[in-house]
Structures are given as C-alpha cells and as structure tokens.
Amino acid sequence: MIDQKKYSRIIRVLVWIALLMLPVFILTQSYLVGKQESKPTQAEYVGKESCIECHQAEYKDWKGSDHDLAMDYANDSTVLGDFNNATIERNGQTHKMFKRDGKFFVFTDGEDGSMKEYEVKYVFGHFPIQDYLVEFPGGRLQTLALTWNSKDSNWFYMADSVYQNMGVDHNNWLHWTNQAQNWNSMCADCHSTNIRKNYDVATDSYHTTWSEIDVSCETCHGPASEHLKWANLADYARKDIENYGLVIKTSGVNNHQYIDNCARCHSRRSIMGDFNPHSHSIYNHINPVLPTEPSWYIDGQIKEEDYVYASFTQSRMYMNDVQCNDCHNVHSGKLVLEGNKLCLQCHKATDYDTPNHTFHKSYGEKGEGLVSAAGVKFEVGSGTQCINCHMHGQNYMGVDYRRDHSFRIPRPDLSEKNGTPNACNQCHTDKSNRWAANHIKEWFGISRPFQYGEAFSASLNGDSSADSSLHIIYNDDLFPTSIRSLAINYLSDSPKNDSLIREAFFSIEPKVRVTAVERFNLRSQQDLEALLPLLNDETKAVRLAVINKLSFIDESQIPVRYLNSYKKVKKEQFDVLIYNADFPVGKFNLANYYYKQKDYKNAEKYYLKAIEQDDELYMAKINLAHLYSAMGNPQKAEEILKNYLIDNPTDGNAQYDLGLVLSENKKYKESLNHLLKA
Missing domain, CATH: 1.20.5 (Single alpha-helices involved in coiled-coils or other helix-helix interfaces)
Known part of the structure; x- marks a missing residue:
C-alpha cells in the first residue's frame, strides 16, 4: 500500500x-x-528557402521580379525566345535558333568568324530582352549577340544596336566571343547572389561561383545564417541583437546609406574586388563613376548606359531624403503607385497636377500623339505626366527604355548653349530648342535658375574664370555630394585652387576625398606631406587614389612614419590590379604597375596581352613603345609607333614620340619630319 x-x-x-x-x-x-x-561567427549564405516561411509576403512580391529572373538555367520554362528553327539574316549569314533533344542551340558567327553551333546553357533576364549564355573554355560564359526582344517577340543582333556603324567582327574585343561580352567579368556580379569571380591571371581562366543563381534575399540583406539562428530561438531566449542578426541594414538608416546598398549594382563603377557584405562602405568594394563626359552630358544627363545611382544622387529628391523604396516596391521592383499619384505622395496636386503647370493637353482631348527621339510613342495626354517632362529617357541594349533619375527641369535654353538634351525636344523632335525655350519663357517667365552644368561646360572649354563658380558650388552644402565632387574635378590647374582641394581631403564624403586626391597636383614636398595621411583613410577607394597619385614618387621619398602604410596600400593596389587583369585595360594597368617597378619583362608581357585582347587599346601600344625605348630597343619602339600612326595620324604626342625614337635610331631627317607634325 x-x-x-x-x-x-x-x-x-x-x-x-x-x-x-x-x-x-x-x-x-x-x-x-x-x-x-x-x-560572433562569420555569417554564411543559407538560401532563400530558409526565408520563405517567415517572409511569405516579401517572397510573393519577389517571385517573378527582375531580380528573381536575373539569371536561370535554360529550360522550357525559362527560355522565352523562339527556338523553333527561327532564323535571322545578317551580313549575308543566316543565324539559326533551334532545339535538339530538349536542349537549346544557336548557329551563329563564332570566335574565328565562321558559323558554328553552340548550346545555350543559361538565360539572362526576361524583359524587355532576354540574353543567352554559352560555355567557353577556361570557365568562361559568353553572352550571345543573338537577343530575344520580349516586347515585340522577335530576334535581333545586339551588336548592331549597341555598336552601330562600328563593324564589330570576331577580331574586335566587342564581339560576343570576346572579353567585352564575358559574363564572368561584365555581368555576373549583379545577376546572381554571392558571386566570387575567381579569375586566375596565370592561366587566364575562371572558376566563378555563386550561392544562388539569381538576385535573391541575401544579395541585399547579406548572408543570413546568424539571423536564422536568432529567428529559430525560443521567444524567451531571443535577445535584442543588432539588425536581427542580418549583416546589411536596410531599415533604421538614412537615405544615403539605403541607396548605397543598391549602388553596388545600380551604378556605373569600377570594382575593387568581390563584394564583402561586412564592409561598412561601398567605397571598399566599388568606386562609382562621376557623371562626366563622354558617358554623361556635361550637365549630368544620361548618355551612355549609366544606370541610376549617379543620376539620382544629383537630384533634389536625394537631397531631401527620398530613397528607392519611396517609389519602388523593393521586392517586386514595381512602382508603389501609378501615374502622377506616385509624385503626389510629396508634391501638391493643386500646384503641379494642373494645366497651369503642365501646359499640355489632358487625356481624352483631341490631337495626335508623338514619337520621341528614343522611338517611344506618346499618346495625347502624356504631356501631363510628371515623368515625361522631368524623367525623359533613352533606349539601351536596343529596346530597353530607361528614364533619367536626376529629375530635371527642362532647359532648352541650355540645350542651345551646351548641346545638352531637354525633355521638350525629346518629344517635339520637329521643333527647335529656341521654339521650346520661348514656350518656357511664355509659361514660366524669363528668369532661369543657375544650373551647375553651365560652370562645368565653361571649365571644360578652358575658361579659368569658371573656377569662382566651382568654388561656390563646392562650398554650398545645398548641392549634392556628386555635384560638389564634380566642382573639384573641373577646377583648373591653377595653384590658387590647391587650398580648396586640400580642404576636401577632410570631407566626410568618400567621393569628395577620392576626387580631391585625383585632382591634386604634387608640386612640392609640402604637397606630399598633405597627401600621405590619406594612406590611412578608412575607405579603400581613397587609399587607392592616393597610391595611384604616388605612382611616380620613388619609395625613398616616402617618410619613414608612412612607409608601412605605403607598403600596405601598395599591396592593396596590386591585389586590385590582379582582380581586374581579365580586362584589356586591367592588363594595361598591371603592365603600367610593373613598368613603374622597372620589372620590364612583366610589363612587356601584359602590354602584349592587353593588345592581343583589344587591338584598339592604343594607349597600351604607346606605352609599349616607351617601354622598348627604356629597354634600349628603339627599333621595336619605332615599329610600334609607325603602325599606331597609320590609324591615328593626327596624334601629336605619338608623332613627337616617334620623332624622338627615330632620332635614337639616327634617322634624323625622318625624325624632324615627325617632330614638325607634332
């Protein structure tokens, strides 16, 4: 019991x-x-499948987006193009797209110019075009010139649209089989998650890897393993931790930080290595290009394929804390509102969505539509839409219409002065700039605000009096960072500008510091002492700008207290040169590095490799001629310069160089002839 x-x-x-x-x-x-x-352990990539359970709404938005469809394996569900024995005629050759045994093939001009068969392994994008990738030796993926127009459902040959009248054939580096169309170096970084390029300069080959084939959650939020651990803890054990364990912050940041997250892909830029999500600044990975000619117009409007960052960071929107997700659903990429409602989130309808502001016919009124300079059809009423006057655009990659995100006030008066475009004449192609400028005066009065492009244009045309305007622009915090950086960029070489440039060394903005270093003239030991502290700058882009500026300074001139920093940044520079040595210009820069180190053997090797990759990389030929002269071989230098001048007879510097080389070779009469041409 x-x-x-x-x-x-x-x-x-x-x-x-x-x-x-x-x-x-x-x-x-x-x-x-x-x-x-x-x-803390180093976060690792876990894949989007780990995110879906908790973030179903975001996943639903993302599914089918441009990011989701950035790249995929070629199969019946991903290939949009007509591979049912479709053909396209070009230069007397018939290109064919077809299927065999469930696989996709093209018959097109190959690396030697002859027609060959290639299997399509991957699709790239989906709308308005879809590109196709094929495998080449050395781990390369190449982007076919045969491109599917998803808008009009037809094939076209991309090179004919992008490189018009350039006669691109298999010998040109722009041909689809050559480096300009190489996926590993030109495309991969922004179409997949956690790309590691893995280029081997010794074998000129790639072993490129990714975590996910498309642009997935961790592309923007960073590797999520630590976040996953935190999310899987019981509620009582789940502590408040920084950013919920995610590596990249997308909330609780200012608009500059937010937009910088997008800039590593949505910008025209130079790249310094594989992306490190743990880095605190984009300037440790990329150096966004300033909006200068020839890629932009002198006032910063888009010209070439410039993407968005350099445009948007010029804008009043950027200066007033607007960021990408104010207009775009960041997961779907779609606009959050349609039409003028998008702009009226901030701007008063009574001021701007009215005939007294637009001065254009409304939808439903009688009239005829217009076809813009970019070939876009605008119906009657389109002139009342904010974006058509303040975000005009251009076609890229043949049929991809993209809008300028610098949000311009149309200035046909400046189009007359500087040759820049304006929204009025982009639509009214049959009218003159003067016609448009007169209408602007009639509607808005004769007073026009100062536009920074006026000062930039004056400087570019050699007007040193523009310096005073450039000083004003730089010292005015109401101008965005990119414009203040441009003001430094366009300063004349006058010593009176040195103090302003030195002041810019201390800017909190990395781009200002980079530009100041690039623009700085080393005139004295005092100048050198002013520059050297920036070897310890927190951002790689600034440090590299400094070491590039010091290229012609002998190491013996570096004070002892800076010597360790100098050597460390020199190593950084070399690593970046190796990373980018798959490009012709990358090989050229690597050759220059060896040349300055007096390693003539490697300098010659990489100049020759650069020229082999791009026969029109003329600066490599000029430098190679200088190298041969330094090596005591003026005969080779003469041969190279003469061949170069066949294609570039008006290059005065090359004529001068050849004159000196001919003098070395004791051909004095011929030397004098070329010196006179210089």
Missing part, C-alpha cells in the same frame, strides 16, 4: 527543486545565448 504522506512529501520536494532550478535553467540558456553573441 502506498504511503500517501510520504508520496506527497516527495512530490512537494520535486516541485520545489523544479522551481529552484527554473531560474538556473533560464540563466543558463541566457548565458549560452550571451556566449554565442560574445563570440
């Missing part, structure tokens, strides 16, 4: 033990969590 009193006593003891142990258990769990936080 059970002793009830004894049993009850045992139960009470066990309950008390459990109650006493509960705080210990909780403290232990908290301690373990704390220990986990005190020794």
